[in-house]
Amino acid sequence: MRAVRLHQPAIDGLSVDEIDVPSLAPGEALVRVHAAALTRDELDWPLDRLPAIPSYELAGVVEAVAPGVADVAPGAAVFALTPFDRDGNAAEYSAVPAGLLASKPKNVSHVESAAVPLAALSAWQGLFDHGRLEAGERVLITGAAGGVGHFAVQLARHRGAEIVAPGEGRADLVFDTAGGELLSAAQGERVVSVAEEADGATYFVVAPNRAQLIELAALVDGGVLKPMIDSTFPLAEARAAFERTMQRGKHGKVVLSVTD
Numbered sequence: 001m002r003a004v005r006l007h008q009p010a011i012d013g014l015s016v017d018e019i020d021v022p023s024l025a026p027g028e029a030l031v032r033v034h035a036a037a038l039t040r041d042e043l044d045w046p047l048d049r050l051p052a053i054p055s056y057e058l059a060g061v062v063e064a065v066a067p068g069v070a071d072v073a074p075g076a077a078v079f080a081l082t083p084f085d086r087d088g089n090a091a092e093y094s095a096v097p098a099g100l101l102a103s104k105p106k107n108v109s110h111v112e113s114a115a116v117p118l119a120a121l122s123a124w125q126g127l128f129d130h131g132r133l134e135a136g137e138r139v140l141i142t143g144a145a146g147g148v149g150h151f152a153v154q155l156a157r158h159r160g161a162e163i164v165a166p167g168e169g170r171a172d173l174v175f176d177t178a179g180g181e182l183l184s185a186a187q188g189e190r191v192v193s194v195a196e197e198a199d200g201a202t203y204f205v206v207a208p209n210r211a212q213l214i215e216l217a218a219l220v221d222g223g224v225l226k227p228m229i230d231s232t233f234p235l236a237e238a239r240a241a242f243e244r245t246m247q248r249g250k251h252g253k254v255v256l257s258v259t260d
């Protein structure tokens with residue numbers, strides 16, 4: 001199969017290689033990847049392996065399952081956030097722990113579905129699990145047009161919170177997806193950042209969560225949550241795709257479209 005692999009931790013350390021389709025360990029499902037989404041800075045995240053396949057979220061169709069796997073069956077259209085400590089999904093096939101796979105939203109494409117897991121789970125966990133956002137509270141979201149930020153705005157509104165801009169007074173919750181000066185300047189009773197560690201802010205790493213993913217899929221299918229796609233690239237243009245993730249002025253997610 002074709003797979004994007006990182007040989008050195010930088011964009012020019014990426015190449016598209018021909019490698020074996022992964023074999024299945026117990027508890028895993030083999031997914032034919034239709035789309036895999038990218039996250040800014042992900043090539044800088046710590047790695048205990050090289051070469052490494054990047055992209056930690058996918059949408060696709062189950063091709064096969066390991067013996068005894070009952071969570072999913074071949075033919076199921078699925079999406080997932082996959083673990084950071086193993087190869088990701090920028091490839092034609094990916095072996096995924098079957099318990100992490102949820103049915104993909106039915107009313108949107110694979111590209112739009114692949115844009116959801118990492119970013120929308122980050123938004124959900126940042127706002128609700130770590131930020132304890134309640135209806136009626138005022139929330140300031142930095143990087144509101146970005147991959148995580150655009151989901152955070154929609155989820156916060158759906159929860160009944162009021163979105164405030166910098167300069168509109170102290171917020172009950174700051175949810176930061178930008179880091180740097182925007183994080184330093186943000187004033188809030190509670191400050192949660194997914195972008196960087198900082199004094200006075202709770203930093204967290206998003207965790208796979210199938211139950212939350214099922215709720216997110218229902219919100220997408222209900223038209224409440226709309227994934228925004230900044231741009232799509234074929235696997236062969238993975239370097240250009242990662243370059244796009246690092247640019248300013250994006251609207252939503254950068255996605256590799258692997259197969260139609």
Ligand SMILES: NC(=O)c1ccc[n+]([C@@H]2O[C@H](COP(=O)([O-])OP(=O)(O)OC[C@H]3O[C@@H](n4cnc5c(N)ncnc54)[C@H](OP(=O)(O)O)[C@@H]3O)[C@@H](O)[C@H]2O)c1
Nearest residue numbers: 040041143145146147148177178194195204205206248249
């Ligand atoms: N800890 C975790 O588990 C986790 C999970 C997801 C994401 N992340 C990290 O969180 C950050 C946001 O991810 P994302 O996918 O939402 O990124 P993104 O799509 O690039 O969005 C970031 C947003 O922040 C804004 N921004 C303001 N100041 C910025 C600056 N100095 N540099 C870059 N952007 C700036 C950008 O808007 P303008 O360009 O329009 O100003 C952009 O829309 C990334 O660093 C990512 O690696 C961490």
